[in-house]
Amino acid sequence: MKISTFFAARFVLACACVAAPTFATSAHVATTALPGDSVYQLDVPLVDQDGRRLHLADRRGKPQLISMFYTSCQYVCPLIIDTLQKTEHALAAADCTRVEVTLVSFDPATDTPPALKKVADERHVLSPRWLLTRTEAPQVRKLAAVLGIQYRELQNHDFNHTSVLILLDADGRIVARTDKIGEVDPRFVAEIERAIAR
C-alpha cells in the first residue's frame, strides 16, 4: 500500500513539474521589511534566458534553490543542473511547483541570454520557475560572497568554483546547503519540504 502510493506520487510528480508553470504574479508581493540576514539585501540586477530584466529580490515569496554555474563548463555544471532536477523529482508531487530555481552565471562575458537559453532548452527547464541568469562581474563576486561560494577565473577562461546547492526560504534567508552533487541529498530534500510547508 505504501509502495503503491509512493509510485503513484512519483508518476504524478513527473507530470506536475513539467506542466505549464504558474507565472511570477502568483507569488505574493511581500510587504513586510526584508530580514537583515536575507540574501535579497544585496541588489543583484539579473537578465534571464529570455532576456527579461529582473532583480534577484523579485524572487521573494517562494522558497528558492539557488546556485552558480557557467554554460561553457564541461564537467560539474551539467551535474549541478542534473542534481537540481533529481532533487525536484524527489519532492512530493504537489511540492515541486512550490519551489523555484535560480542559477546565476560566473561568466557574464560569455553567458548572454541566447547562451543561457540554449542550455535551458537542452535541459527542458521552463521559465519562470527555472531562471538561468547573468549579472555584471562586480555583482558576481558579491553574490558569490553572500552565498559563501568560492570561485576563480583561470587564464584559459575556465572557472574553478565550489559546487553547492543552496536553499533560500521565501524571504531569502539561507536555510540549507548541500555540496552533494550528482545524487540527491535526502537531508537537503527534507529541508526543502520543510521550507515549503512553512
Next chain:
Amino acid sequence: MLLAALLGAARRGTAVQAAYMPISATKFVSVIATEPDASPVTIAAYALRSEPVTNAEFLAFVTTQPQWRRDHAPAVFAESRYLAQWQAADRLGTNALPDQPVTQVSWFAAQAFCESEHARLPTWLEWERAAAASSTVADARNDPAWRQQTLDWYAHPSGAALAVIGAAPNLFGVRDLHGLIWEWTDDFNALMITADSRDQDDPDRLKFCGAGALNLRDRDNYALLMRIAMLSSLQAADTTTNLGFRCARSLTEKTP
C-alpha cells in the same frame, strides 16, 4: 604621546584625499600557482592606497553613508562584531584611536568604503605584488633578512593594542603592508585551498569545478601562506580584531 596621537588625528581629519601610489604593470610569480603551468602572470598597472583605512576615515564614511553604521548594516553584510570596538555607532571612544587602522570590518563594508573613494579592494595578486617590495627593491622575496623581518610580526602575540598607521614606506611608497594588520582582498573567495594541494588527482574535483584547488609554491614563504590560509577561511560578513583593508584603483597605463 597622547598629544602626538591627537595631533596626528587632527592632521588626518583635515587631510583632503588618501594617497594612491601608482604601481606599474609587471609579470609576477605569485606564491599561489594560479595556473597549472608555473609561468608568471601579468598584473596590469594599478594604484594602491598608501596606508590602510583608519578608524577616523571609516567614521567619516559611516557618517555620510549611515546604512553602514554598525546599528544599521544588515547581518548578511556584517556580523554582530562589526565595529564592536567603537564606543558607539557614531563615536570611536578610547579603544579605537583615529589613526589606528580600522578593523572588525566585513568584506562588504570594506568594498563599500572603497567604492566611496571610487576604488575597490585590491586583488590578492595586487596586494602580494606591492607587499613583495622592500624599501629599495620591487621584489625582495628572496632576501633572507627582509623575509625574516616580515615574518617576525607574525610571531608576536595578537593581544596587544594595534599601532597607528605610518611605518616606513616601501619602494612604491606604500606603508604598513606587513607588521600591522591582516587585509581583505577583493578576491578573498577565490583563494581555494585544500588540505593537501599537492594532490593533482584531486578528491575535491566535484567540489571545485575546473582545475581543482590552488597549489601553493614557495612553501617557505610562511608570512604569505598564513595570510592566504586566513583569507580562505573567511566568509564575507566575517570580521576579526586584526583584519582591516586598503583600497586600489585600476590604471589604464600601457603595459611595458
